[in-house]
Amino acid sequence: MIYLNAFLFAGIVCLIGQIILDNTKLTPGHITSMFVVIGAFLDVFDIYDKIVLWAGGGALVPITSFGHLLIHGAMDTVHNFGVMGLFLGMFDLTSAGIVSAIIFSFLFSLVFHPKD
Amino acid sequence: MDKNKYKMLVNKYTPKENRLYNGLIAFIVGGLMGVLGQFLVSFYAYYFSVPTKDASVFMIITLVFLGCFLTCLGFFDKMVSFARCGLIIPITGFAHSMMSAALEYKKEGLVTGIGANMFKLAGTVIIFGVVSAYLFGLLRVMVIGG
Numbered sequence: 001m002i003y004l005n006a007f008l009f010a011g012i013v014c015l016i017g018q019i020i021l022d023n024t025k026l027t028p029g030h031i032t033s034m035f036v037v038i039g040a041f042l043d044v045f046d047i048y049d050k051i052v053l054w055a056g057g058g059a060l061v062p063i064t065s066f067g068h069l070l071i072h073g074a075m076d077t078v079h080n081f082g083v084m085g086l087f088l089g090m091f092d093l094t095s096a097g098i099v100s101a102i103i104f105s106f107l108f109s110l111v112f113h114p115k116d
Numbered sequence: 117m118d119k120n121k122y123k124m125l126v127n128k129y130t131p132k133e134n135r136l137y138n139g140l141i142a143f144i145v146g147g148l149m150g151v152l153g154q155f156l157v158s159f160y161a162y163y164f165s166v167p168t169k170d171a172s173v174f175m176i177i178t179l180v181f182l183g184c185f186l187t188c189l190g191f192f193d194k195m196v197s198f199a200r201c202g203l204i205i206p207i208t209g210f211a212h213s214m215m216s217a218a219l220e221y222k223k224e225g226l227v228t229g230i231g232a233n234m235f236k237l238a239g240t241v242i243i244f245g246v247v248s249a250y251l252f253g254l255l256r257v258m259v260i261g262g
Contacts, residue, residue: 003151003154006147006150006151006153006154007147008147010149010153010206011143011144011147012143013146014145014146014205015139017201017205018142019135022138022139023135028201032204032240033240035205036244036248037245037248040245040249041248041252045260056154057152057175058147058150060175060176061153062205062206063205063206063209065207066210066245067245067249070249071249083254083257086253096177097176097177097207097210100176100180101215102214104184104211105184109218112188112219113222114222115193
């Protein structure tokens with residue numbers, strides 16, 4: 001059942017992105033930035049947490065989960081350090097994605113040559 | 117020929133993108149990416165017997181690896197031009213944008229090429245994500261109190 005939910009949620013997020021891409025002059029960069037902001041906004045009142053419970057991995061794959069994880073990590077440190085915690089823990093949960101993207105891109109770019 | 121007629125003629129002959137088809141492809145490919153994510157989460161949680169939260173971190177690393185590797189082999193550009201948002205919106209799009217920037221600027225050297233340009237496309241995601249997360253976090257602290 002959770003696979004169906006994952007399919008539906010990830011599919012609908014991508015469909016919304018595709019509709020925006022086709023009908024406006026926004027570039028993919030605009031759309032991904034917009035989705036990150038939406039993901040962060042949905043976490044203000046814990047809405048995204050409920051979506052993650054409902055759709056599982058399907059909610060963690062789209063870029064909206066990036067904004068959700070940013071604000072989530074910040075909120076965890078806010079409990080211990082107050083408002084200053086916003087600066088401390090923002091990358092706590094997203095570091096895996098960012099660091100792995102940097103490491104793999106750097107190492108692969110040393111080995112591989114650009115196609116065409 | 118007056119302007120309106122000319123415009124109509126131009127519109128008639130510009131190739132039309134099939135939006136319904138594009139949307140359907142994006143929906144299916146994006147949905148399959150979601151299913152793959154959920155499959156990897158349950159796979160890691162079961163075989164490595166780690167909690168779901170750690171398994172989802174492994175899943176993100178796997179997808180980033182796949183995105184980078186397929187970009188290097190040259191498959192991913194074709195897949196992106198076919199599925200568009202179906203592959204741009206998932207985390208693979210983030211990996212793809214960093215990898216292709218790194219490959220493209222490789223010839224300009226390690227520091228001035230790869231180092232300076234790797235975040236050229238992916239930087240917007242991080243910057244807008246951090247700024248919005250900071251502002252929304254501040255809002256949340258003020259409204260709910262953490």
